[in-house]
Amino acid sequence: MSIKLTVNGDTRELDIDADMPLLWAIRDHLQLTGTKFGCGMALCGACTVHIDGQATRSCVTPVTAAQGKQITTIEGLSTAAGRAVQAAWIGLDVPQCGYCQSGQVMSAAALLAANPKPSDADIDAAMAGNICRCATYVRIRGAIHQAAETLATGAPAAP
Amino acid sequence: MYFRHIEDAAALAVGRSPAELSRRQFLKLTTLAGSGLTLGMVLPGCGTGPGGAAAGPLVMPFVRIAPDNTVTVISKHLEAGQGVWTGLPAIVAEELDASWDQMRVESAPAQVPMYGNLAMGGKIQLTGGSTAVANSWQQLRQAGATARAMLVAAAAKAWAVPASEIKVSQGVVSHTGAGRKATFGELAGSAAKEPVPTQVSLKDPAAFSIVGNEKLPRLDARAKSTGKQQFAIDVMLPGMMTAVVMRPPRFGGKVSSFDATKARAVAGVIDVVQIPRGVAVIGKDMWSAKKGREALSVTWDESGAEKRGTTQLMKEYHALSRSKEAVTVTQRGDVEAALAHAVKRVEGEFEFPYLAHAPMEPLTAVCQLSADKCEIWAGCQFQTVDQANAAAAVGLKPEQVSINTLAAGGTFGRRANPESDYISEVASIAKATGGKYPVRLIWTREDDITGGRYRPLNYHRVTAAIGKDGKVAYRQRVVGQSIVAGTPFASMMIKNGVDPTAVGGSAPEQYDLADAHVSWSPPTVGVPVLWWRSVENTHMAFSKEVMIDELAHAARQDPVAFRLALLGEHPRHVGALKLAAEKAGWDSPFSKEKGRGRGVAVHESFGSVVAQVAEVTVSGDKITVDRVVCAVDCGIAVTPDVVKAQMQSGIGYGLSAALYGKITLTDGHVDQTNFHQYQVLRINDMPRAIEVYIVPSTNPPSGVGEPGTPPIAPAVANAVRAATGIRLHTLPFDLAAARRARA
Numbered sequence: 001m002s003i004k005l006t007v008n009g010d011t012r013e014l015d016i017d018a019d020m021p022l023l024w025a026i027r028d029h030l031q032l033t034g035t036k037f038g039c040g041m042a043l044c045g046a047c048t049v050h051i052d053g054q055a056t057r058s059c060v061t062p063v064t065a066a067q068g069k070q071i072t073t074i075e076g077l078s079t080a081a082g083r084a085v086q087a088a089w090i091g092l093d094v095p096q097c098g099y100c101q102s103g104q105v106m107s108a109a110a111l112l113a114a115n116p117k118p119s120d121a122d123i124d125a126a127m128a129g130n131i132c133r134c135a136t137y138v139r140i141r142g143a144i145h146q147a148a149e150t151l152a153t154g155a156p157a158a159p
Numbered sequence: 160m161y162f163r164h165i166e167d168a169a170a171l172a173v174g175r176s177p178a179e180l181s182r183r184q185f186l187k188l189t190t191l192a193g194s195g196l197t198l199g200m201v202l203p204g205c206g207t208g209p210g211g212a213a214a215g216p217l218v219m220p221f222v223r224i225a226p227d228n229t230v231t232v233i234s235k236h237l238e239a240g241q242g243v244w245t246g247l248p249a250i251v252a253e254e255l256d257a258s259w260d261q262m263r264v265e266s267a268p269a270q271v272p273m274y275g276n277l278a279m280g281g282k283i284q285l286t287g288g289s290t291a292v293a294n295s296w297q298q299l300r301q302a303g304a305t306a307r308a309m310l311v312a313a314a315a316k317a318w319a320v321p322a323s324e325i326k327v328s329q330g331v332v333s334h335t336g337a338g339r340k341a342t343f344g345e346l347a348g349s350a351a352k353e354p355v356p357t358q359v360s361l362k363d364p365a366a367f368s369i370v371g372n373e374k375l376p377r378l379d380a381r382a383k384s385t386g387k388q389q390f391a392i393d394v395m396l397p398g399m400m401t402a403v404v405m406r407p408p409r410f411g412g413k414v415s416s417f418d419a420t421k422a423r424a425v426a427g428v429i430d431v432v433q434i435p436r437g438v439a440v441i442g443k444d445m446w447s448a449k450k451g452r453e454a455l456s457v458t459w460d461e462s463g464a465e466k467r468g469t470t471q472l473m474k475e476y477h478a479l480s481r482s483k484e485a486v487t488v489t490q491r492g493d494v495e496a497a498l499a500h501a502v503k504r505v506e507g508e509f510e511f512p513y514l515a516h517a518p519m520e521p522l523t524a525v526c527q528l529s530a531d532k533c534e535i536w537a538g539c540q541f542q543t544v545d546q547a548n549a550a551a552a553v554g555l556k557p558e559q560v561s562i563n564t565l566a567a568g569g570t571f572g573r574r575a576n577p578e579s580d581y582i583s584e585v586a587s588i589a590k591a592t593g594g595k596y597p598v599r600l601i602w603t604r605e606d607d608i609t610g611g612r613y614r615p616l617n618y619h620r621v622t623a624a625i626g627k628d629g630k631v632a633y634r635q636r637v638v639g640q641s642i643v644a645g646t647p648f649a650s651m652m653i654k655n656g657v658d659p660t661a662v663g664g665s666a667p668e669q670y671d672l673a674d675a676h677v678s679w680s681p682p683t684v685g686v687p688v689l690w691w692r693s694v695e696n697t698h699m700a701f702s703k704e705v706m707i708d709e710l711a712h713a714a715r716q717d718p719v720a721f722r723l724a725l726l727g728e729h730p731r732h733v734g735a736l737k738l739a740a741e742k743a744g745w746d747s748p749f750s751k752e753k754g755r756g757r758g759v760a761v762h763e764s765f766g767s768v769v770a771q772v773a774e775v776t777v778s779g780d781k782i783t784v785d786r787v788v789c790a791v792d793c794g795i796a797v798t799p800d801v802v803k804a805q806m807q808s809g810i811g812y813g814l815s816a817a818l819y820g821k822i823t824l825t826d827g828h829v830d831q832t833n834f835h836q837y838q839v840l841r842i843n844d845m846p847r848a849i850e851v852y853i854v855p856s857t858n859p860p861s862g863v864g865e866p867g868t869p870p871i872a873p874a875v876a877n878a879v880r881a882a883t884g885i886r887l888h889t890l891p892f893d894l895a896a897a898r899r900a901r902a
């Protein structure tokens with residue numbers, strides 16, 4: 001069926017199954033491959049996107065539920081929080097294999113948008129849905145704190 | 160509508176680096192030249208530029224310097240997170256005196272001997288055994304120094320000055336007297352015309368400024384923080400279809416027959432084909448392929464399938480440990496006599512589950528097949544093995560198969576399997592569909608968790624004792640499957656009946672023990688097993704370090720002092736252990752209030768020694784690891800921050816197994832399917848503090864990707880015993896069960 005999706009500000013009409021998860025519409029039909037597949041069951045966070053600003057697991061979100069909403073993927077992340085997070089990620093060399101990191105960045109950006117000065121406990125709570133098998137967690141915590149500081153002191157530049 | 164969206168040039172260019180043209184040309188040339196190419200051989204540049212200066216690249220097997228002033232290091236190793244795309248360029252940049260900003264990296268094609276792993280004799284191209292930097296060290300220093308010498312020679316000729324007066328710094332070649340300077344890019348074309356020096360001198364390590372630089376940023380951090388890094392799952396080729404495979408529900412099962420009627424009726428399903436490892440459902444996208452597979456009905460022939468469960472297997476392992484069927488792994492002195500006369504004796508039985516690697520990127524590979532050519536895109540870890548297996552699957556010669564090694568979303572050993580399971584599968588699918596379209600195979604997480612190739616289930620039985628003279632005697636029986644038996648690696652690796660990837664790194668190898676005996680009983684089980692980050696050390700280090708700790712406890716000695724007394728012949732163990740203990744404040748008082756405890760472990764693997772001190776809090780049956788202090792001796796730390804990251808990573812990976820990791824089977828069926836059942840470490844379980852210290856060393860670099868993993872589980876177990884008195888001998892840790900067992 002015809003589905004209209006607004007991703008990173010662009011509205012596209014796709015002829016896809018109504019039950020298709022947003023993840024596969026984004027990856028296979030819009031060719032935006034920054035959003036990753038890790039589990040398909042909302043268990044790992046690799047597929048995290050923002051829907052109307054909320055961090056959402058796209059692997060369990062049917063495309064019909066995303067219609068008419070603003071979907072942001074890593075490719076379109078441009079909020080101040082998003083930029084600060086990415087700059088901190090690069091500055092602290094957070095990524096290892098990097099596969100989970102789009103999801104981590106999207107979750108971290110959503111966290112900072114809602115809570116500009118998170119504690120370690122806040123970070124653990126907000127980020128526990130994002131698995132990193134390379135266990136970059138110590139640096140993720142550090143980078144979120146650093147991004148929070150950047151946000152508090154001024155607008156971060158694009159990474 | 161699916162194809163309509165593949166107009167994006169970037170998508171079409173997938174797998175192609177910006178410098179594709181020269182790389183393509185390079186590949187063609189290297190293929191033509193065959194294996195006769197040597198390190199220093201220069202491939203033709205591109206003619207003469209304006210003003211008589213030769214324009215064009217300097218192209219060598221491991222380094223390419225382009226007119227745009229970029230220096231690209233050709234990586235023969237897979238980047239899977241461990242940092243080789245930073246470490247290998249650092250070695251070249253150091254000898255070349257390049258500026259870090261100009262460094263780039265790309266994957267080498269599959270080719271031996273040029274890109275063979277020198278730690279494995281150079282005949283196979285593979286990344287494993289934590290050897291990437293270690294085996295490349297001399298090779299890439301040489302490559303960097305050779306390229307530098309040719310740039311200098313070209314400048315000397317152009318400026319008519321002696322080469323010895325030319326300086327190279329930060330990517331700029333200069334001569335003060337003549338007042339001349341040039342970039343690498345400007346000199347590359349004429350350097351390519353210079354003869355390749357047969358001898359170059361390497362830098363004095365004291366003059367290193369890139370190697371050992373704490374601040375050197377990873378070359379891949381930006382792409383990996385912005386979603387731009389490309390993995391196999393991101394490859395989009397025009398007309399590409401997506402496949403998933405239905406595999407036997409029990410290991411060793413085979414397709415008896417299948418009915419694809421319903422699967423074919425699913426919208427978007429293109430084809431259903433049988434391949435040696437199952438039945439593939441091919442769709443226009445992942446969703447249709449997956450739905451097609453759900454509608455597929457397969458009848459399995461399970462006559463040869465493994466039908467035992469892990470409870471039964473463990474029972475059999477216990478029995479085997481008491482049988483005479485075993486081979487000797489290590490023998491020192493007379494352990495039976497020493498045990499008979501001991502004054503203190505400790506017994507230990509240890510159980511280790513099967514473990515899935517569960518890399519974040521589920522196994523994925525893309526294949527494009529024509530009559531005489533097969534091209535593979537994957538996070539290949541065993542390039543030439545994968546090439547040969549793909550060739551066999553499609554009926555071509557290995558040289559007709561080209562391998563594009565992309566960054567892998569983790570591996571931890573999973574992608575290095577002798578039969579190249581997922582790559583053979585995608586090649587078989589391409590063959591079965593006649594190469595009509597490029598095909599991308601994706602394993603779902605369920606396929607990954609239930610797909611076998613686990614860290615072997617293991618049972619260890621240990622008796623350790625202290626004699627009147629204070630000497631330690633140690634007897635151990637290990638029961639666990641061989642990893643290499645039945646593979647082409649068996650003849651190379653199994654010596655005197657012992658598979659070193661199944662058993663090794665035992666107490667008598669790592670401590671000065673006069674009387675010891677370690678034996679191994681390999682059971683035959685149909686569950687496929689594989690090397691899992693740090694291989695045999697995952698279980699061997701655990702029983703060793705827990706037993707040594709319990710001996711120290713029995714002798715009422717401090718665990719660090721007790722170990723140091725047994726390490727006279729192991730100075731690197733001493734160095735790492737002392738550094739970790741000092742930084743952890745081991746000699747200062749440690750409050751055991753509120754369920755706190757502290758434990759230590761030290762272990763050598765892959766040429767490196769790692770010591771860790773873990774501080775834990777036990778509340779009820781929950782174990783929280785508060786702090787880990789880690790010291791590593793890995794020879795020269797080429798990229799210290801990557802070394803630190805690998806220690807943090809190894810600790811997290813090992814902790815995941817210590818607290819959660821467990822694959823069980825019931826009647827031959829794997830019980831866990833996804834991360835809700837196969838739990839892994841999440842951020843809330845990661846220690847708040849992990850401090851890593853590097854032991855200063857002038858030795859050549861040794862392993863880093865794996866050695867951080869073995870010590871963490873025993874360090875935590877020892878900390879928990881210090882806090883509670885409870886001995887944890889079964890992984891993953893289950894304090895409640897251990898309390899019940901003691902009661």
Ligand code: FES
Nearest residue numbers: 038039040045059
């Ligand atoms: S792929 Fe969506 S949460 Fe794992």
Ligand code: FES
Nearest residue numbers: 097098132133134
């Ligand atoms: S960086 Fe590899 S899974 Fe997170």
